[in-house]
Amino acid sequence: MWRKYDKHSAIYHTKSKIENLHFSVSLKNISSLIKVPKFEKTSDVQSLSLDNDELIGELEIKWQEKVFSSVEVEVYSDVENCSNEVQRKYHNLIRDGENVRQGKIFTYVQEDNFTPSEELLCHTESKRSIPYKKETPDPNEEEVMYVYASLSPDVLLFEVRWRAKEGVLIVCPDFNDCEDNPYYIEIDSDYRHLYSYTVKNTSPSLDMLSAKLEKNMKLGTRPIIDIDRIFDMPPKHSTRFLVLLEIQSASFFEYENLHIRYKISIPDRFILEEGELMGSTHSSVSLNSIWKFGHCFQFAILSSTKVPINENFTIYLEAISIDSWTRERPEGFAFYTIELRPQQIQIEIPCFRVDYGLLERIERFFIGGRRHFDLEKFCSGNDGMLNRYRTKTISTGSLIMQCQIIMQRNDDLARGINLDNDLCVFNLEDVLKKHHEARVRLESVV
Amino acid sequence: MEAVTCFHISVTGQIEFASFPLGPDGSQLFVRYEVIAGPDWELVAGLSAGITQCSTSRPQDEKIVFNMPLEFSYKATNPFGWPQIVFCIYGKNIWGVETSLGYARIHAPVFGMERRRIVAPILIPRCANTVAEIMSWITGKNAELRNPKILTEGAKNKGLQTDSYGELTVSLQTISRGANRMGYDWGRQQSAEQNY
Amino acid sequence: MAELHIIGQIVKAIEFEEPKLFCKWSIQIGSSWKVVEGESEGQTVTALDRLEESSTFAHPIDVHLGTRGVQGWPKIHVEIFAVNAVNNSWPVGFGFIHIPTQPGYHLLEINTWKIAPYTFLDKLRERFWSGGYTLSRSDLIYSGTERYKILTKSSGKVLVEVMLLYRNFAKFGVEFK
Numbered sequence: 001m002w003r004k005y006d007k008h009s010a011i012y013h014t015k016s017k018i019e020n021l022h023f024s025v026s027l028k029n030i031s032s033l034i035k036v037p038k039f040e041k042t043s044d045v046q047s048l049s050l051d052n053d054e055l056i057g058e059l060e061i062k063w064q065e066k067v068f069s070s071v072e073v074e075v076y077s078d079v080e081n082c083s084n085e086v087q088r089k090y091h092n093l094i095r096d097g098e099n100v101r102q103g104k105i106f107t108y109v110q111e112d113n114f115t116p117s118e119e120l121l122c123h124t125e126s127k128r129s130i131p132y133k134k135e136t137p138d139p140n141e142e143e144v145m146y147v148y149a150s151l152s153p154d155v156l157l158f159e160v161r162w163r164a165k166e167g168v169l170i171v172c173p174d175f176n177d178c179e180d181n182p183y184y185i186e187i188d189s190d191y192r193h194l195y196s197y198t199v200k201n202t203s204p205s206l207d208m209l210s211a212k213l214e215k216n217m218k219l220g221t222r223p224i225i226d227i228d229r230i231f232d233m234p235p236k237h238s239t240r241f242l243v244l245l246e247i248q249s250a251s252f253f254e255y256e257n258l259h260i261r262y263k264i265s266i267p268d269r270f271i272l273e274e275g276e277l278m279g280s281t282h283s284s285v286s287l288n289s290i291w292k293f294g295h296c297f298q299f300a301i302l303s304s305t306k307v308p309i310n311e312n313f314t315i316y317l318e319a320i321s322i323d324s325w326t327r328e329r330p331e332g333f334a335f336y337t338i339e340l341r342p343q344q345i346q347i348e349i350p351c352f353r354v355d356y357g358l359l360e361r362i363e364r365f366f367i368g369g370r371r372h373f374d375l376e377k378f379c380s381g382n383d384g385m386l387n388r389y390r391t392k393t394i395s396t397g398s399l400i401m402q403c404q405i406i407m408q409r410n411d412d413l414a415r416g417i418n419l420d421n422d423l424c425v426f427n428l429e430d431v432l433k434k435h436h437e438a439r440v441r442l443e444s445v446v
Numbered sequence: 447m448e449a450v451t452c453f454h455i456s457v458t459g460q461i462e463f464a465s466f467p468l469g470p471d472g473s474q475l476f477v478r479y480e481v482i483a484g485p486d487w488e489l490v491a492g493l494s495a496g497i498t499q500c501s502t503s504r505p506q507d508e509k510i511v512f513n514m515p516l517e518f519s520y521k522a523t524n525p526f527g528w529p530q531i532v533f534c535i536y537g538k539n540i541w542g543v544e545t546s547l548g549y550a551r552i553h554a555p556v557f558g559m560e561r562r563r564i565v566a567p568i569l570i571p572r573c574a575n576t577v578a579e580i581m582s583w584i585t586g587k588n589a590e591l592r593n594p595k596i597l598t599e600g601a602k603n604k605g606l607q608t609d610s611y612g613e614l615t616v617s618l619q620t621i622s623r624g625a626n627r628m629g630y631d632w633g634r635q636q637s638a639e640q641n642y
Numbered sequence: 643m644a645e646l647h648i649i650g651q652i653v654k655a656i657e658f659e660e661p662k663l664f665c666k667w668s669i670q671i672g673s674s675w676k677v678v679e680g681e682s683e684g685q686t687v688t689a690l691d692r693l694e695e696s697s698t699f700a701h702p703i704d705v706h707l708g709t710r711g712v713q714g715w716p717k718i719h720v721e722i723f724a725v726n727a728v729n730n731s732w733p734v735g736f737g738f739i740h741i742p743t744q745p746g747y748h749l750l751e752i753n754t755w756k757i758a759p760y761t762f763l764d765k766l767r768e769r770f771w772s773g774g775y776t777l778s779r780s781d782l783i784y785s786g787t788e789r790y791k792i793l794t795k796s797s798g799k800v801l802v803e804v805m806l807l808y809r810n811f812a813k814f815g816v817e818f819k
């Protein structure tokens with residue numbers, strides 16, 4: 001139906017000033033793929049084929065010009081959302097109302113420190129093995145600018161990189177023409193949306209010599225695909241927890257051929273992303289009266305709030321023995337609550353068994369059999385009080401478990417804050433920047 | 447700026463002593479060590495190989511003391527291929543013939559500003575078949591590895607049979623520079639002892 | 643892309659009944675992970691200790707993993723095999739453990755188990771002849787709810803020492819401590 005034009009990066013050398021760079025981006029919504037000719041008198045022959053497409057955005061942009069999206073305007077209008085200097089500057093700009101351009105097409109400039117979460121549009125090879133000699137580019141050497149369209153989701157249209165030292169401009173994808181080779185975007189949400197966009201170089205006096213496109217640029221060992229930026233982040237303003245649990249061993253239980261069944265209950269505001277919350281270990285025969293399981297499992301959960309504080313999850317455990325005559329006997333129950341924060345702990349959980357009376361003990365010895373016991377209800381209170389008075393229990397053995405939790409957040413607004421002090425790079429510029437930020441904070445309080 | 451793309455480590459320490467419960471199978475022991483690192487590593491200072499003096503223990507003690515300094519510095523672009531030190535131990539058997547008494551291998555410590563003692567078990571390769579075993583028992587010469595470096599590459603020592611007897615105690619300290627700037631997270635400091 | 647370096651060694655296997663052992667190890671990773679450099683599996687030397695009841699391998703591990711997500715956190719999986727005088731080998735321990743989530747030095751103790759002999763004849767066979775059973779499908783170790791039907795016997799421990807180096811995890815909002 002239409003031909004997809006491949007997107008390539010282009011490399012230009014220029015000795016002129018980068019501030020002279022102008023380009024214009026235009027975005028069209030393709031409502032129908034069939035070009036039906038319209039029988040109207042038109043003086044311009046060329047406009048025949050383009051009537052089916054609806055122009056939704058057109059923008060003339062200069063180098064490092066900040067254009068806000070509607071989401072950004074909303075966020076930065078509120079001064080409390082601004083955590084660093086750049087954001088405060090935006091807030092002031094929006095408040096003053098001047099030079100504020102917003103629309104479907106918006107930009108991220110060098111100051112935003114933005115890293116796109118999606119893969120770049122241009123691939124020369126889509127599957128490439130990661131070269132291990134990677135160079136982390138010095139931010140002083142390269143300036144970058146991203147142009148996005150706020151369709152849902154936000155789509156990266158265009159990326160421009162400028163290396164001042166070498167006089168090299170990298171444009172990805174290359175400039176194109178709306179008639180000859182527009183770039184297409186396909187979004188599959190409620191139904192298929194198709195858009196096309198073009199990027200034109202309108203710089204008046206920028207004299208650019210196009211360099212030959214080479215796959216492995218001789219400009220440095222840094223490949224075109226920015227593998228550094230690909231990582232699976234949780235959705236914005238939500239937190240992901242990865243919990244790794246291991247049931248290590250059990251000791252001092254009565255009967256042999258023991259296995260442990262577990263069930264995990266997560267707090268209400270979380271959803272399970274990956275893994276299973278219920279399962280059982282294999283049956284084990286003891287050695288020196290210790291049953292070793294070494295059963296590892298993991299699950300990932302996602303919360304809808306920003307930073308959940310004081311959230312816990314609970315693990316309910318049940319130890320059961322099955323002997324060679326397939327008689328099942330409950331050996332112990334236990335539960336444990338673990339706080340959801342990054343940590344690594346080893347816990348020993350003592351277990352208990354319910355004692356129903358003399359008849360039940362005889363029955364347990366001869367026939368076995370498990371009675372229905374609602375452990376979750378036993379461990380949660382109702383009507384303001386957890387009353388276990390009527391139940392008699394016997395202590396049985398204990399279980400040893402290890403739990404490790406990792407937390408991952410995707411919070412653009414918190415990016416200015418250093419999450420881990422050990423990774424601070426202490427050079428002079430950092431110190432001056434932090435001093436300046438602290439001073440601004442102090443002034444706003446005083 | 448070169449410092450952004452590579453980091454330096456500097457390892458100092460000494461081979462302290464070798465200890466064999468019930469005494470070694472020889473006297474006048476000496477150790478030859480060699481540092482082996484991956485392709486992204488380059489030695490910038492210090493010695494990557496050495497031979498200790500010949501040492502004997504006192505009759506009532508099982509320790510054979512070497513007290514041999516180990517010092518080397520490397521520059522690297524990638525933690526893969528972290529330097530390992532291979533030790534080959536030789537001694538004189540009852541016939542006065544020099545024979546191999548085993549091999550040990552450790553990684554240079556990755557962390558730790560404090561000096562740490564590492565106890566490396568000594569592995570002695572066994573002979574391939576019974577005839578060789580009888581010959582080695584008669585002549586008093588133990589089996590030797592033609593290329594001790596295979597101990598540092600996991601893929602090549604499949605099928606080798608070893609005995610373990612004795613330990614070599616080495617104390618080392620690593621100072622690193624530049625790794626934090628490359629984005630590496632090295633965790634907290636560790637305790638001074640590392641033994642099993 | 644975040645990276646994880648696992649540098650360490652499989653030290654020894656202790657508390658096993660059989661004296662002569664070798665270990666097959668592998669690092670199991672989820673779908674978002676990838677081995678960039680190094681070997682993710684291998685086999686150690688066959689070791690015997692002259693005095694103690696242990697087998698010392700001192701087998702080096704040096705793996706460089708790259709990842710696009712935290713799910714599918716790597717695990718070390720070990721299988722210990724015993725060797726008899728006529729060079730038959732049979733498995734005497736399976737075990738696995740998660741790679742720790744904090745960077746630094748860790749000494750991991752992997753508790754292993756083996757398939758338990760069912761009948762008396764099996765027990766005799768295990769002791770005097772060619773050894774015990776192995777799993778017909780190795781994915782039985784990893785799969786879910788019916789695992790209690792596998793009867794196992796606790797076996798010894800494998801000590802693995804790892805030093806973990808993380809890179810770029812903080813950049814993607816991942817916190818460990």
